Amino acid sequence: MIRNIVLYPDPVLRQVGKRIETVTDEVRKLAADMIETMYDAHGVGLAAPQVGESLQLAVVDVSHDDECITYLRVNGKEKQLTDICPIVFLNPEIEPHGPKEAETEGCLSFPDLRGEILRPSEVKATVTTLDGETLVIETDGLFARAIQHEVDHLFGRLFIDRMSSARKHAIRGRLREMQDQFR
Numbered sequence: 326m327i328r329n330i331v332l333y334p335d336p337v338l339r340q341v342g343k344r345i346e347t348v349t350d351e352v353r354k355l356a357a358d359m360i361e362t363m364y365d366a367h368g369v370g371l372a373a374p375q376v377g378e379s380l381q382l383a384v385v386d387v388s389h390d391d392e393c394i395t396y397l398r399v400n401g402k403e404k405q406l407t408d409i410c411p412i413v414f415l416n417p418e419i420e421p422h423g424p425k426e427a428e429t430e431g432c433l434s435f436p437d438l439r440g441e442i443l444r445p446s447e448v449k450a451t452v453t454t455l456d457g458e459t460l461v462i463e464t465d466g467l468f469a470r471a472i473q474h475e476v477d478h479l480f481g482r483l484f485i486d487r488m489s490s491a492r493k494h495a496i497r498g499r500l501r502e503m504q505d506q507f508r
Contacts, residue, residue, distance in 0.1 A: 328332060328362045328376040330433050334504050337374050338434060342381040342479040345415045348455050352382065356413040356455060359384045363411075368433045370471040372478030375382065375434050385468070386411035393467035400458050406468065412434035414452035414460070417476050421445035421469075432484050438499060442487045444473050 331337055343351060356376060363371040363384055388410035389395050397404045423446035430442040442478040448469040450462045462472070474484060484502070485493065 326361065328358050328421070330366060330371075331375050331377050331386070331411060332436070332503065333485075333500070334507050335362045335377075335432050335434075337379055338478070338483060339481045340374060340379045342372075342379050342483050343375060344381050345453075346459065348415070348457065352380075352415075353455055356382060357378075357383065358361075358451050360386070360413070363389050363433075366433050369467070370475040372475045373431060374478050374481075377458035381416045381479045383479060384411055384413050385418070385471045385475055387467045387471055390467065394464050394479075395465070397468065398461075400508055402434040409460075412452075413455055413470045414450075415455070417450055417452045417472075417479065419451075419475060419476050420449040420474065421447070422449065423465065430470070430474060432474070433487070434483070435503070438485075438496060440484070440488045440492045440496065442474075442484055443489075444487070448472050450476070463466055466469070 358373050359376060362376060369387050370383065370385040373380040388406040391406060399409060418501060424445045426442045426444045427441045429439050432441045446464040450472050452460050454460060
């Protein structure tokens with residue numbers, strides 16, 4: 326089922342998501358709905374707060390572009406994006422590393438808003454799957470960026486928080502408009 330995407334400045338986007346200790350049928354249904362919603366919105370990632378659920382659950386799929394990464398290791402073994410995407414993950418812990426790179430990002434909770442975001446180029450993410458398996462994902466490129474973006478959502482951080490002061494100043498009118506529409 327396609328769910329409504331929560332738009333800025335809905336307060337749920339600023340909440341720290343609750344850890345998921347037990348995967349229930351409801352959590353599995355939410356994950357399936359999130360994948361369907363992400364695809365319908367033409368996104369590459371979606372976090373539970375973006376569909377109004379303050380939980381540490383996210384989905385990512387960048388497998389449409391095999392060349393968006395230079396490496397991918399899962400539990401120390403070389404993998405292809407199609408081996409892992411779409412990925413549903415819970416309760417992530419990430420270790421960003423590598424040089425910081427500026428890339429243009431968008432967010433489904435901020436329609437028609439994009440900006441240059443500086444993030445570490447690589448990530449090591451330890452996540453839990455719906456089946457209770459622990460995965461250690463090491464990657465770079467768009468996959469690393471998408472994981473970092475979605476994990477930010479799970480902890481109440483938004484991509485606008487990572488924008489330069491100049492970019493924030495440039496979009497302040499659009500953000501004010503979104504706040505007015507929310508009221």
